[in-house]
Amino acid sequence: xxxxxxxxxxxVAAYLAAIALGPKNVLGIMMPYKSSSADSVSxxxxxxxxxxxxxxxxxxxGSVDALAENDPDILKNKVRFGNIMARMRMICxxxxxxxxxxxxxxxxNKTEILLGYSTLYGDSxxxxxxxxxxxxxxxxxLAELLGCPKQIIxxxxxxxxxxxxxxxxxxxxxxxxxxxxxxxxxxQRYNDEELVDIGFKPAFxxxxxxxxxxxxxxxxxxxxxxxxxxxxNVDFRYNRDWGS
Numbered sequence: 625x626x627x628x629x630x631x632x633x634x635x636v637a638a639y640l641a642a643i644a645l646g647p648k649n650v651l652g653i654m655m656p657y658k659s660s661s662a663d664s665v666s667x668x669x670x671x672x673x674x675x676x677x678x679x680x681x682x683x684x685x686g687s688v689d690a691l692a693e694n695d696p697d698i699l700k701n702k703v704r705f706g707n708i709m710a711r712m713r714m715i716c717x718x719x720x721x722x723x724x725x726x727x728x729x730x731x732x733n734k735t736e737i738l739l740g741y742s743t744l745y746g747d748s749x750x751x752x753x754x755x756x757x758x759x760x761x762x763x764x765x766l767a768e769l770l771g772c773p774k775q776i777i778x779x780x781x782x783x784x785x786x787x788x789x790x791x792x793x794x795x796x797x798x799x800x801x802x803x804x805x806x807x808x809x810x811x812q813r814y815n816d817e818e819l820v821d822i823g824f825k826p827a828f829x830x831x832x833x834x835x836x837x838x839x840x841x842x843x844x845x846x847x848x849x850x851x852x853x854x855x856x857n858v859d860f861r862y863n864r865d866w867g868s
Contacts, residue, residue, distance in 0.1 A: 630667030710746030740839020
């Protein structure tokens with residue numbers, strides 16, 4: 625099961641799940657808020673219809689507003705409010721996961737994970753993630769290969785957390801710009817001097833490296849204070865440790 629937003633990432637994840645598991649074993653949950661774009665639900669429903677997967681719609685307006693009303697300052701901070709919405713979506717997903725005895729499918733891509741462009745314990749939470757090693761541009765390419773709806777492939781990426789919000793507007797650069805640099809920086813292990821030599825601007829390199837470094841905490845389990853001989857995720861961390 626997965627959150628189905630009508631965006632490219634959840635669409636590709638849904639297509640992959642339907643192919644791998646069969647449509648009858650996939651549940652897409654749409655979780656709009658009162659300010660959500662009308663296209664979000666309509667595009668998600670297009671995916672449901674095309675794949676013939678099971679679906680559910682849960683309106684999160686009441687839940688999100690109930691929490692936000694406890695602190696007037698929440699509504700003044702878009703990022704804070706957006707994090708609440710992202711975590712409320714994950715509460716809904718994991719509740720339904722328990723009800724249906726299903727695994728939550730992640731939809732975050734490699735670009736988002738490296739840059740920390742996600743909400744900790746929100747959209748970053750999942751049991752398995754088929755897109756986590758694909759850059760955003762590769763997700764677009766895969767969407768074309770899978771035959772995903774054209775209007776979803778062409779739409780501007782957005783977490784739909786507030787009216788007019790777009791990923792690239794928040795980030796300050798495009799996914800294509802970031803992915804090109806990340807490929808050489810991460811996959812090819814170019815240092816800063818080598819990156820400049822092939823045409824990347826020093827300021828952009830600095831920005832991307834800073835985001836990767838600052839958001840490392842989102843990519844690892846919580847740090848545990850070591851007080852014993854075998855500490856979870858330090859000494860007790862390999863498959864053989866729990867008998868696999």
